[in-house]
Amino acid sequence: MEFTDAEVDRYARHLVLREIGGPGQQKLKAARVLIVGAGGLGSPAALYLAAAGVGQITLVDPDRVSLSNLQRQILFADSDVGRPKTEAARDRLGDLNSHVEVIACDQALTPETAAGLLVGQNLVLDGCDNFETRFAVSDACLAACIPLVSGAIGRWTGQVGVFNGAPCYRCLVPDLPPDAETCQAVGVVGALAGVIGSMMALEAIKLITGAGRPLTGRLLILDALAAETRTVAVGPDPACSSCGQS
Numbered sequence: 001m002e003f004t005d006a007e008v009d010r011y012a013r014h015l016v017l018r019e020i021g022g023p024g025q026q027k028l029k030a031a032r033v034l035i036v037g038a039g040g041l042g043s044p045a046a047l048y049l050a051a052a053g054v055g056q057i058t059l060v061d062p063d064r065v066s067l068s069n070l071q072r073q074i075l076f077a078d079s080d081v082g083r084p085k086t087e088a089a090r091d092r093l094g095d096l097n098s099h100v101e102v103i104a105c106d107q108a109l110t111p112e113t114a115a116g117l118l119v120g121q122n123l124v125l126d127g128c129d130n131f132e133t134r135f136a137v138s139d140a141c142l143a144a145c146i147p148l149v150s151g152a153i154g155r156w157t158g159q160v161g162v163f164n165g166a167p168c169y170r171c172l173v174p175d176l177p178p179d180a181e182t183c184q185a186v187g188v189v190g191a192l193a194g195v196i197g198s199m200m201a202l203e204a205i206k207l208i209t210g211a212g213r214p215l216t217g218r219l220l221i222l223d224a225l226a227a228e229t230r231t232v233a234v235g236p237d238p239a240c241s242s243c244g245q246s
Helices: 005-010 021-030 042-052 067-071 085-096 114-118 131-144 190-209
Strands: 032-036 056-060 101-105 123-126 148-154 157-163 218-223 228-233
Touching: 021 190, 032 042, 042 056, 042 085, 042 190, 056 085, 085 101, 114 131, 123 131, 123 190, 131 148, 131 157, 148 190, 157 190, 190 218
Parallel strands: 032 056, 032 123, 056 101, 123 148
Antiparallel strands: 148 157, 157 218, 218 228
């Protein structure tokens, strides 16, 4: 896969990295990544993956931009309020890097639509804001043998992990938590979305290029108020309804 002179200049800082270099950048250019949710986490993740030169990015989100989104969803501006998020995101990412193909899917990912949306994808990033969608994404990725980068935030705490087979996301969260809270109800500091979304993009770049040690089977948890992080292992659950063996 050849690079134009403009691409060589654009990706120069990647090309000199031993862990990426020309072969890694070619893998990025050939990659097809699906991002579920173009909100607080999907915004920085999409921006950095587009900047990194991922060849095709598909954004799935049924929502429209609202004024309250702009506190943390950095893909959008005042002029985007009322527009479909995926449409506004496609325009913004196209302005950032014209070498990247951006596909906008203005629809919800459900158990019925998930398999079709994952066809042809190499990697999935889940930055959605509800457990029903998270379960549908996890089940579909497991069935299609596609790695999943999952991120979540609330208040001042965020987490990111990688699931590739067993353990799957349902090993971490088997069922809908009875005390599940939304960012709308409890709030979230805007910059936290940037940190976790950027970490999701970083894990995606590592997975695509083969650089370093991804967070596969591990969960990185950030306490932004205390400025502390910890990483915990996520083991396979033999009783998991998705990947477990009865």
